[in-house]
Amino acid sequence: MHLHRLTLLIGALCLIGLYSVMKLQCEGHGCEFQAANISGHTNHRKTCLLWRISQDQQSLRRRERAAAQSMKKALKMKKKRPKGALVENLDTAEITMGEPSTAYLRSPSPSLPPPASPSPPPPPALTQSGRPRRNYTLPERFRDVLPALPDPPPINEPNPPALSLPRVRLIVRDRFISALNIFGLWRDYPHRPSFVPDSAVSVADLANDGLSFTDAPQASLFSVFSHSPPWPFRNMSIYRLMTFFNSGSVTKSAEEANRLVEDVLLAPDFTTEDLRAFNAHRENQRLDDAISDPESSPFLREFSSHTINIDVPSGSKDVPPSKFSVPGLLYRKVTSVIRAAFRDPLAHHYHLSPFKLFHRSPETGKEERVMGEIYTSDAFIAEHDHVQLRSPVPPNDPNCKREKVIAAIMFSSDGTHLTNFGMAKAWPIYLMLGNLSKYFRGLPNSGAMHHLAYIPSLPDSFQDFASTVHAKWKTQKKNILTHCRRELMHAIWDFLLDDDFIHAYKYGMVIMCLDGIERRIYPRLFTYSADYPEKVLLATMRDRGLCPCPRCLVPKSLLDRLGLARDGNVRLKLREFMKDKVVLARHLIYELGHSITGIRVEELLKELSAVPTINAFASKLSTDEAPFNPSKMLVVDLLHEFELGVWKTLFKHLIRLLYAASPQGDLIAELDFRYRRTPTFGHDTIRKFATNASEMKKLAARDFEDLLQCSIPAFEDLLPEPHNERLMKLLYRTAEWHALAKARMHTDSTVELLEALTTEFGQLIRQFRDLTCSAYNTVELPGEAAARVRRTKAVQDVNSAAEVTKVHSGGPNTAAAAVTTPEGLAAATSMLAPAIPPTSSATLMTAASEQSHTATVGQDQRNWASSRRTKKLNLHLYKLHALGDYANSIRTFGTTDSYSTQLGELAHRLIKTLYARTNKKDALKQIAKQVNRRTVLRNDSPTAGAVESEELANAPVNVHHIISNTRRSPINIYTFVNERLEGQLDPAKKGFIPKLQDHLLGRLLSREFDGDSHEDFTDEDRNDIRITGNTLYSVHLLRVNYTTYDIRRASDTINPRTHKFIMVRSPETGPNAHPFWYAQVMGIFHTVVRHTGPRSQTPYKEHHVQFLWVRWLGVEPGHRSQRRHAKLPKLGFVPHTDPYAFGFLDPSFVIRGSHLIPSFASGTTSDLLPAQHTVARPSTSMDDWVNYYVDM
Known part of the structure; x- marks a missing residue:
């Protein structure tokens, strides 16, 4: 041993001596540097740009070789696949948006080579009824591919280059192209990213069902930037109790009780001794004080209140405009929200560098752009490049070398009622960051939807104020109210886009991100999601004007020309804010006393449906070199x-x-x-239609x-x-x-x-x-006619009340003239309400007039049918017209679900929930406080990021299917088969036992599934199958996990009573072959079997087997479907005379559930299964539907 160590030591000394006399040449192509030792060589590499370029080129060549090998492997798999196994039929794949991974297997892009499969037998023969038999071929085994993202690039620290190189060299060095993943997807980064959030994404993060967001691997970083529990409370017991109180539902439920027990009472750090002298109001106030303290909460700011002033024109040349104050704007600074968002636990999912996502077909090699997220869109990439090249750094930091990053702002706002009854309402403005994936932003409880402000409305006192300051209030009331509402909206946005935001918009703002690196963040406004009335306000255009589109200048007369060439040409001319004309119009109104809709003003603005309001976005965000066009941010809805x-x-x-x-x-x-x-x-994909669809009540x-x-x-x-x-x-x-x-x-x-x-x-x-x-x-619907009668009668009642007010006051009737149409009813009612004396209707009319009034109303209601107006x-x-903008919007900003107003509608749920916790007095302020409490407690919680669904946590999403192993419902197989219903055997159970034995034999012998038509199985072979105790165990549910077309993980729950239809792969070939087969699940079973006899591979082993009992459906012969015929696929049950109309199926063959809708026009029949009582049908049904449609 000592001799071996001595030999190693001598060898090491020799190497050191050798390196001391050698000159180490730099490997960079074109670099002639030679180092005297290893240390010098290593230090040179850190600054040698030529060496970096060479390494990048070598890495690129390695990736190309890996891609070529992947392509070669895919082609090899294709050759193994039987001809026709992959059905290249665009007509089905393009529109089936809910299909699993095989949906994109069949699509021209993205595509994936399907698994190798045995050669299919000949197409099935037809039965006498014309439906295909299933004697010889049945579904191919489905290959369940888990979702995966392209490999992340190596992290590039944002160090500034030591030397400058020509532009072409910078592009070669900075660009990064990832390798192809299993789905043929790859990324093209224009700039090598310094932070890749996808490196921490798991399969659970790619699941859609019941998922919030999983535990983050960087969770240890959060404590550096956030407070640790029990801040700001005294102990963990109070912290847990207040966290429970400020989260969840406001109503008592079993789920809330379970959450209280598990998260609070059973927590190891909870003790009742800590709750002595506890007071919830005091603890909430303690939390509010901590949030408002800049030192303890430097990033999250509480909501502030502000009063907005608007100018009200006088209508007179000699009288200047008056200012009216609108109180009650609750807001947070935009820059404060952005800073807090970049310190939020979700920030480790932010994409700071954009990239283009591509797909390469393994068969044709064709490459296509893939669109989805904001950070992969053309708009994001263009703005990112503009920031890198042209956005300046602040004068006080001219040598800033921090990485420049975009904060992709996405606004959304919409008014909502807080109760089903009453007048309580809110008008929130939400802020999202497009740097975060839309799948996180779409989760209501993720915290990705930041509450920015709550817009106040013009108070009722405004009409009193305006009537005293405007000389022509009586005749121009409607126009003045509309104008002042526009002025209020843009005054609010002018205030929110304050100097701090404009400075950050121009120079960026320095934020230390969760990876510990400071970056310069440039906020950029990408989208604003709103409904049409709000788009009209934001675009500073008039409602239902001559050019009603907020994005282009299409005339109203051409709105029905969707898809025509002239329509496409009109869309090329975008709506722009006409500052010069608006300024001139405001001069006419505010200084010269012209009417808001006067002739001089209309000559300037009417033709293009403009209005005399300064657009806050255009005025604040425009620069000399790049004017901001608000119409571009108003995306489709x-x-x-x-x-x-x-x-x-x-x-x-x-x-x-x-x-x-x-x-x-x-x-x-x-x-x-x-x-x-x-x-x-x-x-919740398709809900039950409980009420009459034709009435459209509360839909x-x-x-x-x-x-x-x-x-x-x-x-x-x-x-x-x-x-x-x-x-x-x-x-x-x-x-x-x-x-x-x-x-x-x-x-x-x-x-x-x-x-x-x-x-x-x-x-x-x-x-x-x-x-x-x-x-x-065609005429009005009954509901439309009745509603019109009610509106007309309401207008008449208001006018009658105005006449009474005139008699009581002795003054002129100013309201009756204003209320001449149903549209003016609301304004007239609010104006007259304070003036009408609080007396009953009996004091306002005589008995005769009251009887006449009642008779008139009854007559109107009885005659509504005869008075229905024509409706075309x-x-x-x-x-x-807006439908023509969707394709361009998807190309520019990504798919529509990323900026849908549905995200704002989901966020309204929280406001309505929090409203129930208030005392209804000054409710918005209380809601704002509760929003901040939830944000703080969510970010600081030790369980932040945990999966919310216990079912999902116990059931992994990476397995194909889940069947419970419960034995609560045992079934004796012989008793089940011989059971008689009203004295008759069930024809669906004919051959049940031998078919089950064939199915089990085929699986235990590892045979390829051929529909259990194993003709070489004898009765002796079947008797070698021993079902333990002759018992099957029935369960109610089968959960099937599958990969969706957008590379996400989702699941379907199969229930033999409710959701009973499934789809499997079809081995059929030919130009008209349908890619799937369908079946009705009649039972979900598991059992324990043992295979004995000479053919047994494991004679002494017990096998736990799960299987489905199914009834097959076949494609309707002669029915032409798919998109070229604009018809849904039509199916029908295989007749009971077919020996394989009923059978068994391995759950691993199931792709997912299928929505089959009866063909009501085809009616029902008992010919397919002539039995009054059978397990194949619900107990209330005597017949089968002749056909079913496969829903889109």
């Missing part, structure tokens, strides 16, 4: 523009058509029946989305031909357009498809209007 816009309008008119086609209401009753019989799907956007997805079977054959065919095609394209517009991942091909589909949809809906709608005399399908809508 699928929720209001399509689901509650175009589709709601179309659906409502379809109801009118059915009334016109059948005045007795038979078609309406049939439509309501069909929607009620439509099965639900998923956790939200998600309900209209469900109506659309289930509309084709519901409306089929309700109208005669050719109107029915025209309607079916329109409904198919409408649902297809909605699916593409709402897709969470897009490629160049799918965006081009969306553009083509938008053109076709525009043609179809105009054709439907001109040919079908014109054939029917109106396509001159901004919301229809």
